[in-house]
Amino acid sequence: TASLYADPGLIQNPEKTARALTKILPDLVYGDVLNKLQRDTRFVWVKRDLTPEAQYRILEIGEPGLQFKSEYARVYPQGPLTAHIVGYNNIDDRGQAGIERSFDSLLAQGGEPLALTLDIRLQHILRRELRRAVGEFSAAGGAGVIMDVDTGEILAATSQPDFDPQEPGKITRDQQFNNLTLSLYEPGSTFKIFS
Numbered sequence: 109t110a111s112l113y114a115d116p117g118l119i120q121n122p123e124k125t126a127r128a129l130t131k132i133l134p135d136l137v138y139g140d141v142l143n144k145l146q147r148d149t150r151f152v153w154v155k156r157d158l159t160p161e162a163q164y165r166i167l168e169i170g171e172p173g174l175q176f177k178s179e180y181a182r183v184y185p186q187g188p189l190t191a192h193i194v195g196y197n198n199i200d201d202r203g204q205a206g207i208e209r210s211f212d213s214l215l216a217q218g219g220e221p222l223a224l225t226l227d228i229r230l231q232h233i234l235r236r237e238l239r240r241a242v243g244e245f246s247a248a249g250g251a252g253v254i255m256d257v258d259t260g261e262i263l264a265a266t267s268q269p270d271f272d273p274q275e276p277g278k279i280t281r282d283q284q285f286n287n288l289t290l291s292l293y294e295p296g297s298t299f300k301i302f303s
């Protein structure tokens with residue numbers, strides 16, 4: 109993805125440029141952008157992870173002090189489906205939760221891919237049914253696991269509420285809490301079936 113940075117020393121009209129940028133990128137605040145464009149430095153980040161449309165519109169401004177850097181961005185095609193297991197990365201590609209955090213140094217080395225035992229079909233079913241049960245009983249949360257008892261492989265695992273790892277800035281504390289690994293449970297009578 110493209111990330112926008114500026115060389116304030118080359119910005120010809122900081123006020124006009126800041127106005128144009130905040131019009132294209134409405135999540136930016138005019139005063140903050142103006143402050144960055146007036147700094148006595150040769151490099152400031154303006155906005156990272158831009159869409160191609162936003163990049164094109166910024167290029168149309170024609171300001172030589174605005175430049176782009178190509179960066180890698182992690183994509184989670186299944187969205188919230190495996191959020192608590194897979195986790196997510198921050199903008200600097202550092203693991204913040206789940207497998208992404210636990211195996212961050214291994215994943216950063218590259219080489220052999222890290223293979224999980226999750227079956228995405230079972231994951232869909234488990235998440236759907238857990239969400240239905242949480243809604244039906246107005247529960248604060250829930251957790252579910254499907255495990256191969258012969259091998260110990262985790263075939264599906266989900267915690268509710270979950271989150272979209274593609275939007276880490278919108279994750280609430282309740283959503284980030286993993287009921288699978290952080291909650292305490294009293295199994296009680298559920299283990300009677302094994303005897």
